[in-house]
Amino acid sequence: MTLTAEQFRTTLDRDTEAEMSRLLASSRTISYDPQTEVDWDAPLDPALHGLNPQWSTLYGTPLWERMSHEQRVTLTRHEVGSIMSTGIWFEMMLQQLILRDQYRARYADSEFQFALTEIADECRHSLMFARACTLMDVPHYSPPRYVVELARGLKTVATGEIAYGCILVAEEILDVMQRDWMRGEDVLPVVRTTSKIHVVEEARHMKFARHEIREHLRESGRFRRQVAAEVIAGSARFIVSSMVNPGVYEAAGLDREEALAQARANTHHHNLMRMSCVHLMDFLSDAGLLTRPAMRHYRAVHML
Incomplete structure (x- = not known):
């Protein structure tokens, strides 16, 4: 029987060769080729957003209310582009972590x-x-230079539960966002289709990451879990804070400092972030990776 992406996301991991075989079999039957699945030649509708307006970092702020529809469209396209660019950056690290x-x-x-x-x-x-x-x-939107260099060190030395914990954090956050984007009627088809592809295939990746974290922590002590929890949470803080580059506001013709100030104070977006991390926090808690020091990092970027 073929499982849906949602079933892969919620079923329990089992330490068996059969479980890995099932994931492998699913990848053979439910996978996409973006080169043919996405209509790359379709013209972009100038009225459609890059992501659901409700996911914009400025949605619900006084500045958003003053913006024209054209500015909102431009902003959301640059926001989703920045998130995609951050995703590429992290996927480059992810591949190295798994290979090692x-x-x-x-x-x-x-x-x-x-x-x-x-x-x-x-x-x-x-x-x-x-x-x-x-x-x-x-x-091309890139994380700040200091984040890039810190990540260079992390991808060079991280192993085990720390490596897979960082992978899971990034994948879980984007997963919830893209589940909304792929259903957004006022979102560009190219974003809806790429989001669907990513959601379906990342469901297996998240299941694999949770399995690997449990395996690596099977006989770990309290100190090891505390260290892992701190590193994973710190990494999550850098990833989340780097997702939307400040340059997206200037691209939409906005004052950079005013936009940044209102985005940082936007309780609507903060609530969306916390909502997107509910499943992640539940898993981290069950795995013993949601310590008090780690919680401070998550709260700093509104993941908790």
Whole structure:
């Protein structure tokens, strides 16, 4: 029986070769080729947004109320482009983390084969997001230099539950956002389709990450869990704070400082972020990775 993306997201992990085989079999039957699934030649409707307006960092603020429809469309297209660019940046790290973890794995095992399948998926996703940004005429948005350099160190040394914890955090947050975007009637078709592809295929990736975290923590002590919780939470803080580049506001013809101030104080967006992290926080708590120090990081970016 073929499981849906939602069933993959909610079913319990089991430490069996059969579980990994099932994930691998699903990747063979429910996968997409963005080059053919997305209508790249369709003209962009000038009235459609890049993401659901409710997901804009300025939605509900006084500044949003003053903006023209054209400005709102431009802003949301640049916001989704910035999020996609951040996704590409993180997927580059993700691939290196998985490769290092599987370096000495048994090649005949389904776990190894699914790990490489996930890497192949991420390559396609990165190319898909890059092409979507080009189509929307969105420039390359990059996280701040200090975040890029900190991440360079993390991807070089992180292993086990820390590596898969960072992977899970980034995937879970984007998953909830894209579930809304793919159903948004006022969202560009290219964003709706790329979101659907990502949601379906990332459902397997999140299941795999949760499985690997549990496996690596199976015999871990309290100190190891505390360290892992702190590093994962700190990474989440940097990822979330880097998702929307401040340059998106200038692209929409807004005053950068005014827009940043209102975005930072936007309780509507803060509530959406907390909502998107409910399943993630439940899992981290069950795994012993939601410590008091870690909670401070999550609260700082409104994930908790």
